[in-house]
Amino acid sequence: MAKKKLKSHNINRDWCKGCGICVHFCPKKVLELDAEEKAVAGDTEACIVCRLCELRCPDLAIEIETETETE
Amino acid sequence: MAVKDFLRERFFPHLWCPGCGHGTVLNGLVRAIEELGIRKSDIVMVSGIGCSSRISGYLDFHTLHTIHGRALAFATGVKMSRPKLNLIVPMGDGDALAIGGNHFIHACRRNIDITAIVMNNRIYGMTGGQYSPLSGYGAAATTAPYSNIDHTFDVVELSKAAGATFVARTTSYHPKEITKYIKKAIQHKGFSVVEIMSQCPTYFGRKNKIGGAVEMLEYMKDQTTPIDSKAKAENPDLIERGIFVEKELPEYCEEYEKVIERAKGGA
Numbered sequence: 338m339a340k341k342k343l344k345s346h347n348i349n350r351d352w353c354k355g356c357g358i359c360v361h362f363c364p365k366k367v368l369e370l371d372a373e374e375k376a377v378a379g380d381t382e383a384c385i386v387c388r389l390c391e392l393r394c395p396d397l398a399i400e401i402e403t404e405t406e407t408e
Numbered sequence: 409m410a411v412k413d414f415l416r417e418r419f420f421p422h423l424w425c426p427g428c429g430h431g432t433v434l435n436g437l438v439r440a441i442e443e444l445g446i447r448k449s450d451i452v453m454v455s456g457i458g459c460s461s462r463i464s465g466y467l468d469f470h471t472l473h474t475i476h477g478r479a480l481a482f483a484t485g486v487k488m489s490r491p492k493l494n495l496i497v498p499m500g501d502g503d504a505l506a507i508g509g510n511h512f513i514h515a516c517r518r519n520i521d522i523t524a525i526v527m528n529n530r531i532y533g534m535t536g537g538q539y540s541p542l543s544g545y546g547a548a549a550t551t552a553p554y555s556n557i558d559h560t561f562d563v564v565e566l567s568k569a570a571g572a573t574f575v576a577r578t579t580s581y582h583p584k585e586i587t588k589y590i591k592k593a594i595q596h597k598g599f600s601v602v603e604i605m606s607q608c609p610t611y612f613g614r615k616n617k618i619g620g621a622v623e624m625l626e627y628m629k630d631q632t633t634p635i636d637s638k639a640k641a642e643n644p645d646l647i648e649r650g651i652f653v654e655k656e657l658p659e660y661c662e663e664y665e666k667v668i669e670r671a672k673g674g675a
Binding site: 357389393395 | 415420422435436439
């Protein structure tokens with residue numbers, strides 16, 4: 338089966354309220370809050386596409402975009 | 409369809425506080441509808457009053473924002489006149505079990521095919537943090553500065569006793585369970601109750617010195633366990649998550665249809 342690979346973290350800055358849930362519970366510590374207290378993806382290489390940030394986000398501000406890995 | 413197709417995006421960002429668990433319930437609910445593939449026009453969402461009830465405004469279904477505690481009564485009316493529609497009633501703990509307590513138990517008893525979602529944050533958030541019937545003994549609230557002496561309802565036990573034919577519980581820490589149980593509840597023929605323990609960092613978290621949203625979610629992770637787990641046997645104080653009741657009984661609208669047939673002189 339083709340593996341899903343991260344394309345990008347699409348974070349809606351207008352909707353994000355900076356609660357930090359995604360940052361705290363990310364198992365790979367990919368996300369962080371910037372100077373404006375908005376979630377941003379830092380170490381995207383570490384992302385395992387578990388989508389927990391997308392599912393837990395109370396502001397529906399995160400969308401994980403994936404692409405199929407081609408080898 | 410994508411998640412955003414179910415939202416009324418013009419009302420976002422929503423009015424809930426940063427870190428409010430109700431947003432996670434909305435998130436999980438939308439995914440449940442998406443996975444079930446139900447048409448938006450086949451869903452009616454009826455809500456009452458409170459932070460939780462504002463959820464209906466954000467969703468692009470048929471929505472009714474009604475009066476405090478009476479959402480189930482309005483939903484019963486809609487369901488009786490249009491039995492083919494899917495009725496979803498999101499309620500807060502106070503809306504469902506204090507103001508609407510009688511509507512709640514009788515909807516359970518009738519087994520009408522409605523999905524009730526109790527978003528339990530253990531406090532009245534919108535009006536300033538007064539204690540609710542779910543706050544529990546020893547909790548602090550604006551109206552209980554020296555701690556609450558009222559004992560709490562157990563939503564699951566109450567629903568079971570009142571006759572609901574599907575009863576489940578999870579928390580806003582467990583988003584996959586939210587989607588899974590809401591899906592099952594919508595598919596269930598009869599009255600379904602899904603209790604989702606949710607965090608109110610602004611009032612419950614602050615008044616009870618638990619902390620912010622992150623600490624409240626950690627608390628829900630630590631204080632809950634799947635039904636019949638080993639952890640529960642070792643620590644009986646843990647709150648169980650899972651499906652507690654799933655049974656088939658005659659559904660109210662179908663029974664009413666039979667009454668109409670009998671009145672017409674049929675079988």
